[in-house]
Amino acid sequence: MYNRQELPSEKIQNIISEASDISFLAEGGQKFVYTCSIDEQKYVIKLIPLYEEFGDDVKNTILRRVEREIKIMETIESPFFIKTGPIEPNIAIIDGHEYYYYSEVFIEGKDLKEIISKRSLTVEETVKLGIEISSVIQALWELQYIHRDIKPNNIMLADDGRFVLLDAGVAFDLNDVSLTVGHQQPGTKIYMSPEQLAQSGREIDFRSDLFSLGTVLYEGLTRQHPFVDYTSVTVK
DSSP, X not given: OXXXXXXXXXXXXXXXXTOEEEEEEEEETTEEEEEEEETTEEEEXXXXXEOGGGHHHHXXXXXXXXXXXXHHHHHOOOTTXXXXXXXXXXXXXXXXXXXXXXXXXXXXXXXXXXXHTTOOOOHHHHHHHHHHHHHHHHHHHHTTEEOOOOXXXXXXXXXXXXXXXXXXXXXXXXXXXXXXXXXXXXSOGGGSOHHHHHSOGGGOOHHHHHHHHHHHHHHHHHSSOSSSOGGGOOOO
C-alpha cells in the first residue's frame, strides 16, 4: 500500500529546476501543495500522486479531471478566478511513483473559512463577494462549465481586496464526457444545492453554483450555516 505523505522539497526541486525556495504548504483533496519562487514571483506547485494501486481507470480519471481543471483556469478570463502559473504541466517519477504536477498563481491573502472563523463579513464585503464570485459563475456558464464546489475554503480574500474563487478540480463541462460514475456528486455536501445532491451533472446548471454562493454569503454574514450545525461538521 502506498504511503501518502508530502515529498521533501529537494525532490520537487530536482524535477522543477526553474523554481526556487520550494516549501510544503498543505495537503488538500488528492493534491500536495507547495509554494515556490520563479523570477522573484511567488507561485503554487500542485503535485498529484498517480500510485500504481489506483489502477489505470482511476489514474486516467484523475488525469482527465486535472487536465479539465487546467483548461478551465486557462480559459476563464476573470480577475476573480485562479490562474495557472508558468510551470508546464507534466508527469514526473519520484521514488518510483508517478506524479502529475502543474502550477498556479499564488494569492496573497486569507481564505474565507479562516476569516469567518474569527469575524463576520461586513455588509459591504458580502455584497462585493456576491458580485465578484457571481461574475465568475457567469463566466464559467458562458462556456458551459459548472464549478460544483463553491465554499469558504475555496474563496480567498486577496490582500488587494479581490475575492478569488479557487479549485475547479471537480468542475463539470457540459461539452465533455462525464467523469463521475453513477449519481454520486463530487463536491462538499453541505454547500450543494438540492438538485446537485440528487441528480447527475448534466441535469444541473449555473443555478446550482448560485445556490452554493448564497449559502456562503449567509455564512459570511452570520457565521452560521443556514441548514447545518456548523460546529459539528468537518468541512475539508
